[in-house]
Amino acid sequence: RKEVEQDPGPFNVPEGATVAFNCTYSNSASQSFFWYRQDCRKEPKLLMSVYSSGNEDGRFTAQLNRASQYISLLIRDSKLSDSATYLCVAGGGGAQKLVFGQGTRLTINP
Amino acid sequence: GAVVSQHPSWVICKSGTSVKIECRSLDFQATTMFWYRQFPKQSLMLMATSNEGSKATYEQGVEKDKFLINHASLTLSTLTVTSAHPEDSSFYICSASWQGTYEQYFGPGTRLTVT
Numbered sequence: 530r531k532e533v534e535q536d537p538g539p540f541n542v543p544e545g546a547t548v549a550f551n552c553t554y555s556n557s558a559s560q561s562f563f564w565y566r567q568d569c570r571k572e573p574k575l576l577m578s579v580y581s582s583g584n585e586d587g588r589f590t591a592q593l594n595r596a597s598q599y600i601s602l603l604i605r606d607s608k609l610s611d612s613a614t615y616l617c618v619a620g621g622g623g624a625q626k627l628v629f630g631q632g633t634r635l636t637i638n639p
Numbered sequence: 640g641a642v643v644s645q646h647p648s649w650v651i652c653k654s655g656t657s658v659k660i661e662c663r664s665l666d667f668q669a670t671t672m673f674w675y676r677q678f679p680k681q682s683l684m685l686m687a688t689s690n691e692g693s694k695a696t697y698e699q700g701v702e703k704d705k706f707l708i709n710h711a712s713l714t715l716s717t718l719t720v721t722s723a724h725p726e727d728s729s730f731y732i733c734s735a736s737w738q739g740t741y742e743q744y745f746g747p748g749t750r751l752t753v754t
Binding site for chain 2: 560561563570571572573574575578616620621625626627628629630631632
């Protein structure tokens with residue numbers, strides 16, 4: 530079983546739609562969680578950190594459920610520029626290491 | 640945000656040669672740098688973690704004698720792929736972090752093609 534699991538997609542949705550991504554992690558010692566965005570042939574870029582209380586940044590909302598070891602990302606009013614691969618990431622268990630999920634590919638259609 | 644550069648951005652080399660990739664943190668001191676490899680349509684796989692002034696810690700299955708990592712200063716780490724083979728062709732990405740945080744800032748990556 531992979532340490533961080535995501536639905537690989539691809540997700541194809543129309544512009545303006547709301548999209549939800551889910552992710553589970555298996556290491557209960559994980560302490561920090563992030564969503565990264567990666568465009569084709571580019572490096573990952575930090576989208577947002579994820580906190581137990583939930584956090585929002587504009588159209589993006591992230592949630593963490595430690596009891597279920599589950600992380601989510603919600604994108605509202607999706608834009609064409611949101612097309613990318615979204616990586617669920619867990620950190621913790623020592624040595625500042627991050628473990629990446631396989632990514633979920635999202636395409637927003639006009 | 641923190642800026643990390645990588646050089647070269649792409650390289651093509653012949654089988655059997657060695658390639659050095661540099662990773663620099665431009666506006667902060669990186670106590671820890673990480674090297675990842677990403678094959679097409681796959682996620683990032685951590686190869687090794689390096690702390691300034693000490694030996695790198697390699698992930699299971701990564702040959703330390705083939706992938707030489709040096710982290711001589713707080714702003715520079717290098718990865719040398721020795722005796723490269725076509726199966727080493729991949730996207731190599733470094734990231735940098737500072738002590739006490741899990742946030743990592745990624746370089747733009749180096750695309751290596753071994754012919």
